[in-house]
Amino acid sequence: MTQNHVSGIETSAISVLKRAVEMDQSGCFESSLVYYQEGIQLLLDVLKAAVKDESKRGHYRDKIKSYMERAEQIKAHVKQMKEEGKYHEQIRIAEDATGYSFESLFKPYISNLLTEVWVEDPYIRHIHQLYNFLRFCEMLVKASCKVKTIHLLTTREETDSGQQSSALSELKESLSVQGLTLDLQYSSTIHDREIRFNNGWIIKIGRGLDYFKKPTGRFSIGYCDYDLRQCHETTVDIFHTKHTKTLGDS
Incomplete structure (x- = not known):
């Protein structure tokens, strides 16, 4: 050396x-x-x-x-x-901050015990939001864990001429090739944004997965590498529970 x-x-x-x-x-x-x-x-x-x-x-x-x-x-x-069920940490992402790709943000909470993920986010509707969810799924596929099922609960976009449903159907099929199941559900009443891992971690992001700013152009730094993409200001709260509930539980 x-x-x-x-x-x-x-x-x-x-x-x-x-x-x-x-x-x-x-x-x-x-x-x-x-x-x-x-x-x-x-x-x-x-x-x-x-x-x-x-x-x-x-x-x-x-x-x-x-x-x-x-x-x-x-x-x-x-x-x-x-x-003691008291674990809580908070990450404050400043306006225009970089270094917060999904890989960077979620890495500490992914382990070999992780097999199932629940995403509740009402704004997986427009094209950039759908790409955000795709990148989140890609992060899980690449991670050193054994995720088999990803649950998504979001709101339905009624004016996109099928863009949302078509994109999510394509993603569902693509994930199945990787051995993962995408369980897709819609709700007209959800508002909160929350991600649950069945290894006990709960991540609440103020802006959900949509905390990245639009790049200045398709050939600008940060367009492909989200660690170099500027962020909107938001807060990430992380909790841990030994008894992880699914999003459908009361």
Whole structure:
């Protein structure tokens, strides 16, 4: 491994761990754990590969130990809050913020235990909203989990000349090829936006899945990569319950 390569890994580690500390300080503990674990691994890679100076090795060992101890404290705290049914964290997405693709936002809450997802969002109707839901489904298909069923409860668009129903039918067929079932239901009365994972996580986003701004053009940065897409201001509330109810339960 070249010195430049090692330097690049070190820079990445600093950036990731800075993000971990920011999430930690803002009370987003489950998210901070993901960044701590990634950053610690990067520092371990640097330590093993290239640091020859013993004083530097000691410095990295101390840093790694400190971050690992903090990660263990967070794990214990999160476990206790989950057991007590009191876990809640809040992420505030600022106006024009970037870095909040579905992969980035939902990654901390996806695990091997996840097999079923419920999405309640009244605004999966217009073309950009349908694409948002498609990207959400793509995120689940790619994720390291075993999702078999995605439930969508939304409102019906009566003036789209079949665009909504056609798009969702196509998506349903495409998901079936991947081994996933899309259970589609409509309601004329829903208003709240909520996503439930059957591993216990409940995510409430003020704007639902529709928190991305329209790109300036089809060949502008952020058009394809949603981590580079600017966002509308919104709040994300995350809860955990050991007894996850389906959207149809009372």
